[in-house]
Amino acid sequence: MSSRDSILAKIKAIPTEKKPLPEIPDFELNINLKEAFIQSIKGNKGEVIDQAQLNEFLEINRFTKIIDLSKSFQDLGTLDLPQDAHDLADVEVAIIKGQFGVAENGAIWLTDENMGLRALPFITEHLVIVLDEKSLVDNMHAAYYKIGNQPSGFGLFLAGPSKTADIEQSLVIGAHGAKSLQVVLTNL
């Protein structure tokens, strides 16, 4: 018997009482979605900015390697998306569009179509996500309701920059992935 069949047979042989699968309530939150989202992003060590602040951020730092897939403003990019993810190693700023945000924890839903290459939101030194204010939902139950059966090859709830506290519990931002996350909330 293959390992597959023997594992399944072993489970089948165990007498069990079937337990029902519970339905999950909405647990609606009566909160100001925008305020809560901004607080959550701050708590996750990201920042919420507007378009003017984004332009300022790019100018002051004189970034020259920018990939902009957001299609939200005039194209701010200086580089095209390469074929191979390894060529993203030097990207300074990636600007992408988020599908929706979750107020209770700041998580932003992204799929393949937003990322271009799956490595992009991780490997870039700074990440900017453009998000429509009206897309905010209250909690993770509403979030999965919104995702529904969306058939994305890769989906990501991204809630902040890369961080670690593995050295004596001291929080350090920028472990392996993006050293900063800035969310541009738009109200179009």
Place this chain on the structure above:
Amino acid sequence: MSHPAKASEFLEDSAKSKWHDETLWFVRDKRDTISKSIPEWEQLRELASQIKDNVLSNLDSYLVEFEKKAKANNIHIHWAKDAEEHNQIVLSILQQHRCKAIVKSKSILTEECHLNPFLEENGVEVVDTDLGERIVQFLNQPPSHIVLPAIHLKKRDISEIFHEKLQTEKGNEDPTYLTHAARVHLREKFLGAKVAITGVNFGVAETGEFVVCTNEGNADMGVHLADVHIACMGIEKIIPRRKDLGVFLRLLARSATGQPITNYNSHFRSPAQGKQIHIVLLDNGRTTQLGREKFKNSLKCIRCGACMNTCPIYRRSGGYSYGSVVPGPIGSILSPGLDLKKHSSLPFASTLCGSCTDVCPVKINIHEQLYEWRQEITKDQGTNAKSISMKIANGIFAVPFAYKVSGAIMRGALKILPDSITYSGLNTWGKQRDLPETPKETFKEWYKKNRS
């Protein structure tokens, strides 16, 4: 070596063990604060527990559904009955791709299988990419905590090993400086690896997708740059529906570190163009545990580590004192199921205070299972020193005269006996404890004088 013996080693450095105790309590406290910010917290725990009950009572059909959906998404599925088969499967995938160096993100399951030494023996360089895991890997140590692998180390220790391995400045203990040195070092490894290994937090039967959660982004840095992603998954990690993730992702990070969600929660459903995803489904004793009515609930565990952070024994004895891959309260009910003889002291490494059960996000009755294991073990092993003394005590308490006489003897004896006897190795209770001053008279004598 037993838990008490290894715990006393950890307690030799009292400043460090005090720091360990306080730091984990701080994490526990953060968990309390954030859980109280959600009014439906207790309801979420109940839901999570019920969903897992449903999974455990239909595991075979969910696994078959998961396999079918994943295969339809172009994911390769492998089944391993034990650690050896698991490791062989991983090695054969590496050999097919002529891969000699891999990056691996945190996976307790691969620790359980001792995958790293196996691959190294077969000429594969394994780089653990979670910062805490890289640190303990440099030191040839296993993780001492499943969420905080290097919590037993101080920054001085990390600075020293980084100076040796990564040529950082001698004596520079700044966590930001050290983390950035690791970032530079690991980025090179990410860019060079053809195969990346991750664990799995949740596998969704309905869609065939699986979810991996990190704060560092190391799992994603590895897999999106590699050609092949191998995900190693215990068969109990299945959940039925996508929407169940809403319950578990709300509970996981809040229970683990007191944050509302991990910063990266990646849902892998099908490989990117030109790439491969393999899932290795592992049994390794899980079906046996499922067949043990009293202990099967331990399979609900989502590996948040909350029971470790709250446990008065874990906090004071450190992860290594348990000598098992998963330490702490949950490890003490999982490990005896794998090797009862080796892990027979673990169910006793508990005060049975029940705090582990109180914080568990999937409501595993951990302290009750610890008690049940004690029953199994004492049935197995018969008498020990403690049970002999209990029998003597039983005899004394049953006969009033014996009680009176022995009380008088003890009051006299404790004053005269040298500490070397009172605190001898035979009396484990005497370790780290002082006996109270003995009163001059019995309560009975005192009562006669003062109240009659």
